[in-house]
Amino acid sequence: MTTRPQTPSRSAEGPENPWPALWALIVGFFMILVDVSIVSIATPALMSDFRAPIEDVLWVTSAYLLAYAVPLLITGRLGDLVGPKKIYLAGLVVFTLSSLACGLAGNIEQLILARVAQGLGAALMTPQTMAVITRTFPVDRRGSAMALWGAVSGVAFLVGPLLGGLLIDSVGWEWIFFINVPVGIAGFVAALRLVPDLQTHAHSFDWVGVALSAVGLFSLVFALQEGEKHDWGTIAGPISIPLLLTVGLVLLAVFVWWQSRVQPEPLVPLGLFRDRNFSLANVSITLMGLAINAMMFPMLVWLQTVRGLSPTEAAFVLVPQSIASIVLAGPVGRLIDRLHPRILPTIGLGGFAVTLFALVALMTPDSPMWLIVTVITFVGVTGALIWGPLATTANRNLPVRLAGAGAGVYNTTRQVGSVIGSAAIAALMSARLAAHLGPAGGEVTMGEGGAAGLESLPPGVVDGLSQAFAESMLLPAAVLVVAALAAAGLERMKHQRS
Structure with a gap:
């Protein structure tokens, strides 16, 4: 019925206490997710250093997301075939070496190519984290494990700009990539020692x-x-x-x-989608990936241009939401296995949409910063209700032999949403800037940053920038409404405790 594990000393279910293995995987998983959002804060610095237009710099993010998303379907299967530990370690090596190459890039083309390699490494790693959770944690403890996994997803998207801002203002943009090297080495040693060798399953490609x-x-x-x-x-x-x-x-x-x-x-067993929860959770997480990436870019650029903040100051505006996600991870994890699957993600996605609609109204040149920070905090509060609960619901009913495929599909849909969100928000921002400021609107916005740049801009331009960025935020807000409607259709899981 099952194949024998390759390593006799480990059972197919892994060690009695699977938490150390999960924490070891979390190190690398957190790092690759941080690199999804960390470049957003570096956009002005990259444009200045490489004398590159905004379209080229946006490819630094999009190339990473694209190279990350496309292989996920097959890397999940590779984990089933070769073993999740081996594929994870291989991906971590690729990611760490390509991070070094990113920091050493001499022009924008080299940086984009190195980011492609980074994305490939991330694609090898990500499905293995979910597969290990599914295969090593018993059903009644899987919710807590997925809550941690989900919290890492949410916090990484928020910590990325903060860490990026601190590094850019202190030692330069190169260090947003160099910092991955020691972290990658530590993560490799931890995973090598703590992650079990799980059984493999034969697959064709x-x-x-x-x-x-x-x-x-x-x-x-x-x-x-x-x-x-x-x-x-x-x-x-x-x-x-x-x-x-x-x-x-x-x-x-x-x-x-x-x-x-x-x-x-x-490559994608369509039978997976016969499970209602798997299908709806994938719809919701795709739209969540789109929304979180689509909201981050206009928000950070607005803070640095219209409000005149430095990269570090802009990033610190996001700190409360990171804290909220971390604080709520534990309580949410305990609730996942007790509540109906639709409750937490529906509240989270709906609340996130309301939060963005509120931010649209507050994105003006003179709105109180304390109020903006307060509202942004709810991005972290609502995110804690989304990442872990959706991941748990999507994969709980899947058979073990399809754990890798399910994890690959789930992560692919999330990353596809992120890719489309990154591309769509860039196009929408350019269109809204042109509508409010004329064809040169984008150049004025990105060419002037910080308080000094703001002071040199006429009031009409500042108002136009605010309106353009605020209107861009309507895209992720509307998408989240659809995601909440999808989550509302989730049903009680087969193994859900009453």
Whole structure:
């Protein structure tokens, strides 16, 4: 019924106390998630050092997210085939070495290439963390473990800008990448010693599906990110933004069709989606990934331009929400296994949407900063109700042999949302800036930062910047409403305690 573990000294379920292994994995998992958001705060510094336009600097984030998202479908299966520990360690090595390459990059092109390698390393690591939780924690303790996993997801998105701001203002942008090297080494040693060797399962690989999903997703993201720059028209020769959008959507549709036909084993077992909770949790987490990335960029740029804050000061505005996520992780973990699955994520996603709508109203040149900080704190409060509960609900009913596939799909959908959110918010911001300030709006915004830059701008420009950034925040707010409606459809889990 099950295969024998490769390491006789460890049982298929892992050690009696799986927490040390989880904490070892958390080190690397936290690091790769921080790198999703840490570059947002470095945008002005990268533009200045490399003399690069905003479109190129945005690719520093999008290239990482794209390289992170596309391979997740196959790296989850690799964990099942080779063992999650081995794949995790390999990914950590790739991520750590590419972080060093990022810090040493001499131009924006080298940095983007190094970020692609970083994303590939992150893709190898991420599904293994969820798979280890699913396979080593008993059902009645899995909620607490997933709550910690979810808290790490939420806190990392909030800590990234704070850590980035401190490093940029003190030792330079290079150190937002160099700092990963000692952390990566420590994480490797911890995982090598504490993570068990779990049993493996034979799988075949759907390379056609890999190609369809990779090309389709890249075409879609590239078109979204470059659309405003090329006025949603022609890029070069016969290649145009509408063509790329069409190609991306068609290839992704063909990918779904192919997954329903391919034998013996598809890249995405569509049977996973027969589980109502798995399907709805994936919808919600995709939209959550989109929203959290889409809100971060306009908020941080608004704080540095319109409100005249330094990178560190802007990042400190986010500190209360990080604290809220950390404080609430434990209580939420205890509630996951006791409450109906729909309660926590529906409240969290709905509350997050209300929080963003409130921020839209507060993003003016003279609104009280204490009020802004208070409202932003609820991003952390609501996030604690989202990450862990959704992850637990998505994977609890899946059989052990599909743990890797389920983790791969779940993390892929989350990262696809992040990729689309990053590209979509860039396009929306450019459009709103052009609407309020004319075609040169984006250049004025990004070229002037901090209090000194703000003082040199006329009041009309400052008001236009505020309106553009505030209107951009409506996108993630609206998306979260849809996510909350999806979460409201979750049903009681098969193994849920009464």
